Amino acid sequence: MKSKKKKSRLPFLAQAGPVSAWMILFVTIPMLFIIFISFMSRGTFGGIIYEPSIKPYETLMDPVYFKVILKSFEVAIITTVSCLILGYPFAYYIAKKPPETASRLIMLLMIPFWTNSLMRLNAWMLLFQTNGPVNNLLISLNLISEPVTFIYTDGLVLLGLITNFLPFAVLPMYASIEKLQKSLLEASADLGAKPSVTFRKVTLPLTFPGIFSAVILTFIPALGTYTITDMLGGGKVLYIGNIIKNQFGATRNWPLGAALAVLLLLITALLIFIYTRFSKLDDMEVL
Amino acid sequence: MDNKIRNKKTRKHRAGKVLGDIYAVIIYAIFYIPVAVMIFFSFNNADRNYYWQGFTTDWYVKLFDFTNKDLWMALGYSLLIAVLSTIISVTIGVLGGIGLKKFEFKMKKFIGLMIYIPIIVPEIVMAVAMLIIFMTIGIKLGLGTILIGHCTFCIPYAVITIKGRISGDNETLQEASMDLGANRLQTFWRITIPTIMPGITSSAFLAFTLSIDDVVMSNMLAGASQSTLPVLILSMNRTGITPDVNALTTLMVAFMLVAMLTVNGIQRARAKKEKRLLAESDAIISANKK
Numbered sequence: 001m002k003s004k005k006k007k008s009r010l011p012f013l014a015q016a017g018p019v020s021a022w023m024i025l026f027v028t029i030p031m032l033f034i035i036f037i038s039f040m041s042r043g044t045f046g047g048i049i050y051e052p053s054i055k056p057y058e059t060l061m062d063p064v065y066f067k068v069i070l071k072s073f074e075v076a077i078i079t080t081v082s083c084l085i086l087g088y089p090f091a092y093y094i095a096k097k098p099p100e101t102a103s104r105l106i107m108l109l110m111i112p113f114w115t116n117s118l119m120r121l122n123a124w125m126l127l128f129q130t131n132g133p134v135n136n137l138l139i140s141l142n143l144i145s146e147p148v149t150f151i152y153t154d155g156l157v158l159l160g161l162i163t164n165f166l167p168f169a170v171l172p173m174y175a176s177i178e179k180l181q182k183s184l185l186e187a188s189a190d191l192g193a194k195p196s197v198t199f200r201k202v203t204l205p206l207t208f209p210g211i212f213s214a215v216i217l218t219f220i221p222a223l224g225t226y227t228i229t230d231m232l233g234g235g236k237v238l239y240i241g242n243i244i245k246n247q248f249g250a251t252r253n254w255p256l257g258a259a260l261a262v263l264l265l266l267i268t269a270l271l272i273f274i275y276t277r278f279s280k281l282d283d284m285e286v287l
Numbered sequence: 288m289d290n291k292i293r294n295k296k297t298r299k300h301r302a303g304k305v306l307g308d309i310y311a312v313i314i315y316a317i318f319y320i321p322v323a324v325m326i327f328f329s330f331n332n333a334d335r336n337y338y339w340q341g342f343t344t345d346w347y348v349k350l351f352d353f354t355n356k357d358l359w360m361a362l363g364y365s366l367l368i369a370v371l372s373t374i375i376s377v378t379i380g381v382l383g384g385i386g387l388k389k390f391e392f393k394m395k396k397f398i399g400l401m402i403y404i405p406i407i408v409p410e411i412v413m414a415v416a417m418l419i420i421f422m423t424i425g426i427k428l429g430l431g432t433i434l435i436g437h438c439t440f441c442i443p444y445a446v447i448t449i450k451g452r453i454s455g456d457n458e459t460l461q462e463a464s465m466d467l468g469a470n471r472l473q474t475f476w477r478i479t480i481p482t483i484m485p486g487i488t489s490s491a492f493l494a495f496t497l498s499i500d501d502v503v504m505s506n507m508l509a510g511a512s513q514s515t516l517p518v519l520i521l522s523m524n525r526t527g528i529t530p531d532v533n534a535l536t537t538l539m540v541a542f543m544l545v546a547m548l549t550v551n552g553i554q555r556a557r558a559k560k561e562k563r564l565l566a567e568s569d570a571i572i573s574a575n576k577k
Contacts, residue, residue: 011471012390019383019446020394023401026439030416031404037419048423090314093307105311112318114543115325116536117500118520122336122528123324129337163317216407224409227502231524241411248415248507258419261412268408281403282450 038258048254056259072240076222079161083169083218084211091173109167121160121231125151152234160232161222169214176210209279216271224264329534335527346534355531357519365516369498372437376494380445381487387446388453402443413439414507428510436504441494452486488550
């Protein structure tokens with residue numbers, strides 16, 4: 001009897017065991033530890049002194065850092081809204097195609113992302129150089145007389161962010177539009193609703209989970225990025241991600257870096273909590 | 288009158304369709320322009336890529352002179368990491384995907400939530416959290432820590448892909464296999480694995496592409512060890528990227544495209560063969576019935 005019970009535990013341990021252990025060891029524990037560290041003191045030469053302190057969080061309120069935080073939020077919000085506005089019609093366009101064509105179109109969307117992401121960002125730099133193709137074109141069209149400085153500006157960073165995160169907005173919205181039942185739209189039209197009314201009262205509310213997934217999958221990574229801002233902002237434009245990274249490089253203020261990371265964690269947790277109020281996490285269509 | 292309205296409607300409809308097509312082309316252009324520029328600048332006759340200075344194929348030749356050792360070392364290291372993290376994360380992902388679908392246990396909900404953390408939380412947060420732990424415990428940064436970092440964001444995608452692949456059919460087949468006398472391991476290898484094979488290939492592909500393109504984890508968790516290719520590119524950005532990097536990344540995407548098309552072709556051929564066999568067996572069964 002006992003051996004039978006033992007035997008039936010084995011497949012369970014072999015299958016659910018590794019993933020559970022991995023997630024607890026390398027996700028749960030590091031996350032808890034970084035929260036713990038954010039309430040500790042900074043050592044004189046970097047590192048951590050285990051004395052409780054709320055100094056890291058006070059430092060976040062310091063105008064120098066607070067400005068960066070506000071700016072990062074502003075940029076992340078602009079990125080998210082742009083991705084939604086650009087992405088929704090595009091997702092709609094794909095979803096209305098026959099399934100075979102739609103899956104091809106989605107594939108076509110993914111292929112550019114197999115190229116090195118930094119080289120794609122670098123390509124935007126090459127296009128927008130001071131004497132580069134875009135400036136030359138604008139001058140030859142007589143739209144400008146002097147080359148405009150695009151590189152290392154917020155505008156170019158924004159372009160990089162939007163082009164980088166747009167597919168992550170398109171995919172979940174596409175999935176939810178595709179699931180939308182045609183009969184509901186027809187019913188709405190039959191009952192005399194204009195297409196614009198049907199869109200506002202039927203399509204938009206029913207695809208809201210997809211829209212909110214898109215918000216989560218663009219806003220949070222946009223808020224935490226440092227490679228895009230580093231490549232296109234040339235390190236001149238600082239965002240939360242750059243500040244966190246710097247605390248573990250030259251600046252060596254671990255608790256401050258941890259506090260900023262906890263801020264990002266809190267925002268993530270809040271958005272996920274809101275999402276789970278009206279939809280299941282497993283329906284998020286992150287792929 | 289009625290006809291006129293209908294005409295107007297179809298015209299409006301058609302105009303909308305054209306507008307939609309134009310819009311889609313613009314969006315695709317936004318995605319493909321940087322790729323085209325990247326490829327274009329691999330033919331640039333300049334020491335470093337800032338401006339276009341004329342056409343040359345020299346960079347492809349120079350690439351295979353292996354004079355730029357740093358670049359090849361970085362690529363080798365990236366490939367090694369990508370292959371290892373693909374193997375580890377797909378293995379754990381397949382087992383975990385099946386396990387999380389099949390079994391009920393206390394922590395299941397919690398683990399299900401944890402799986403979404405590496406996907407949603409900014410990578411810098413994950414990287415920094417791991418870095419602090421490794422530094423505190425005193426684990427030396429290097430290949431091992433990079434692998435742990437990469438697997439942590441690859442495993443969730445694998446688990447989710449595999450979980451989505453397992454359906455009710457799968458369980459019926461498994462039960463049938465066990466009833467016919469196969470043991471658990473035989474059933475796993477000969478029934479479960481083949482039925483989720485498309486999920487395995489797509490999660491392997493995803494893990495590989497995520498790992499080989501990763502900058503943040505590789506940068507934070509590398510310590511003093513060799514740089515991966517993306518980390519090398521990030522460090523070159525300030526001083527200007529040499530066109531041989533463009534040549535290399537162009538070849539890499541070409542290779543991926545070929546690999547993807549081949550895998551797709553094989554899968555399609557296999558599906559076709561299966562369909563044919565099924566039709567044949569159906570024919571035999573119905574002939575026997577007569």
